[in-house]
Amino acid sequence: MVVNILLTLLAACSAVVGVPTAQTGLDNATLAKVKANLAQIATHSWEIGTQLETLLELEWPELSVFGGDIPPSTRLPSSDTAADVFAKTAEIVPNITDIPGPLINGDGAVGDPASLGVPVLLTNWTRTDRNNKFSVAASNQLNYLLNDAPRTEDGAISHRTDQVQLWADFVYMAPPFIAYYGALQGGSVGAELLQFAYTQCKLYRKYLRDDSGLWKHIVLGNWTDTTHWGTGNAWAAAGMLRVLETIRRSSEADNMLSERLELTSWINEILTSAWTFQQTNGTLLNYLDQPGSFADSSSTALLGAVTYRMAALTGDLTHVSSADDAFSVIKASLTDDGWLLNTVDPLTFNTPSVPGSYSPEGQAFVLLLHSAWRDYTAAFQRR
Numbered sequence: 001m002v003v004n005i006l007l008t009l010l011a012a013c014s015a016v017v018g019v020p021t022a023q024t025g026l027d028n029a030t031l032a033k034v035k036a037n038l039a040q041i042a043t044h045s046w047e048i049g050t051q052l053e054t055l056l057e058l059e060w061p062e063l064s065v066f067g068g069d070i071p072p073s074t075r076l077p078s079s080d081t082a083a084d085v086f087a088k089t090a091e092i093v094p095n096i097t098d099i100p101g102p103l104i105n106g107d108g109a110v111g112d113p114a115s116l117g118v119p120v121l122l123t124n125w126t127r128t129d130r131n132n133k134f135s136v137a138a139s140n141q142l143n144y145l146l147n148d149a150p151r152t153e154d155g156a157i158s159h160r161t162d163q164v165q166l167w168a169d170f171v172y173m174a175p176p177f178i179a180y181y182g183a184l185q186g187g188s189v190g191a192e193l194l195q196f197a198y199t200q201c202k203l204y205r206k207y208l209r210d211d212s213g214l215w216k217h218i219v220l221g222n223w224t225d226t227t228h229w230g231t232g233n234a235w236a237a238a239g240m241l242r243v244l245e246t247i248r249r250s251s252e253a254d255n256m257l258s259e260r261l262e263l264t265s266w267i268n269e270i271l272t273s274a275w276t277f278q279q280t281n282g283t284l285l286n287y288l289d290q291p292g293s294f295a296d297s298s299s300t301a302l303l304g305a306v307t308y309r310m311a312a313l314t315g316d317l318t319h320v321s322s323a324d325d326a327f328s329v330i331k332a333s334l335t336d337d338g339w340l341l342n343t344v345d346p347l348t349f350n351t352p353s354v355p356g357s358y359s360p361e362g363q364a365f366v367l368l369l370h371s372a373w374r375d376y377t378a379a380f381q382r383r
């Protein structure tokens with residue numbers, strides 16, 4: 001396979017040059033502050049979903065989709081308790097278990113509550129009692145996405161409940177959950193769900209990507225945002241990466257080679273285009289290709305994280321220096337108290353966060369960047 005050839009070539013090179021990154025990670029005290037601040041301000045469905053995915057990557061990497069096989073063992077090793085993640089799913093799920101539908105109030109979004117689905121599925125998979133409330137909640141969420149949510153004629157699930165409207169954000173929220181559900185189920189049902197998650201990525205790209213290689217933010221419905229929003233592109237690339245890794249670690253990995261290659265090229269397409277607009281200090285702009293736009297550290301951090309993970313996965317180091325520069329500006333954008341500065345306001349998309357307020361997703365993306373850098377570095381040290 002092409003990837004294996006690349007990895008072999010790379011192993012030969014890295015023996016000479018060492019680990020190919022100019023960066024060092026964040027120290028534990030900084031990570032702890034960033035994490036505590038994230039917990040303090042994550043309140044919306046997608047913020048909590050992203051927070052829990054982030055805790056898995058940062059603290060329990062073997063349980064994340066970038067760690068071991070999927071499904072994981074049903075019995076957790078004592079070192080991998082994921083206690084903070086399971087405490088949060090236990091808080092959320094009883095609130096809605098009996099209602100067929102999304103896992104949590106999504107403020108009108110179809111996709112966002114599904115971001116909680118992977119931690120809820122993992123809670124169910126590794127539980128030690130016979131209570132099936134997490135399983136019921138997850139299947140209610142899946143059924144809502146598959147059977148109730150509005151769709152385009154060709155089958156793209158709407159990101160909104162009240163009309164058919166596609167947002168790049170959806171790609172991080174729902175397809176990774178659908179894929180993980182399938183990877184756990186296995187068999188023909190699991191294979192169909194993995195294929196369905198891939199197809200959602202394909203359809204979303206069909207509607208949102210344009211000739212620049214970047215994705216528009218929002219199309220269809222009664223208003224649109226056709227800018228190349230930094231965070232929208234980051235959500236799309238990071239969501240497709242989660243789907244790719246879930247497929248790769250599942251029993252369907254060998255049956256879905258062409259889908260994996262396509263996802264790989266779709267992620268790279270965003271990275272390649274986005275980094276051409278990187279500013280001299282490493283930041284990206286809120287509207288990636290609009291020179292007058294303000295600097296946005298949130299999208300810079302998440303696209304940096306995707307870049308390190310893709311480099312570890314494919315052995316293609318083309319964009320690593322961009323990720324290194326991104327990590328530099330993220331370090332320079334952190335206060336001593338662990339708050340990320342220079343973020344876009346995630347609720348307006350088009351204004352910077354006002355002084356004294358911070359971005360929950362931006363806090364998470366800092367931790368995802370560190371985790372991706374750590375795993376990338378470890379992957380090369382093993383070679």
Ligand SMILES: *[C@@H]1O[C@H](CO)[C@@H](O)[C@H](O)[C@H]1NC(C)=O
Pocket residue numbers: 028
């Ligand atoms: C930082 O935390 C990691 C993970 O808990 C641990 O392995 C490492 O030893 C810690 N580093 C220091 C310098 O305490």
Ligand SMILES: *[C@@H]1O[C@H](CO)[C@@H](O)[C@H](O)[C@H]1NC(C)=O
Pocket residue numbers: 091092095104
């Ligand atoms: C769950 O419901 C309780 C009680 O109404 C509430 O205090 C808590 O904030 C809810 N948690 C979530 C995550 O919705």
Ligand SMILES: *[C@@H]1O[C@H](CO)[C@@H](O)[C@H](O)[C@H]1NC(C)=O
Pocket residue numbers: 074121124125126135136138139181184185
């Ligand atoms: C919940 O876990 C049980 C036991 O591992 C498993 O049989 C079931 O399929 C899981 N439910 C979901 C929705 O994954």
Ligand SMILES: *[C@@H]1O[C@H](CO)[C@@H](O)[C@H](O)[C@H]1NC(C)=O
Pocket residue numbers: 162163222223
């Ligand atoms: C778009 O349509 C939805 C659903 O009918 C409605 O709630 C919303 O206010 C409309 N927004 C605009 C900008 O027209």
Ligand SMILES: *[C@@H]1O[C@H](CO)[C@@H](O)[C@H](O)[C@H]1NC(C)=O
Pocket residue numbers: 279280281282283294295329332333342
């Ligand atoms: C990086 O440069 C941008 C201008 O391109 C600026 O707005 C931003 O504040 C800079 N970031 C830091 C941490 O200096």
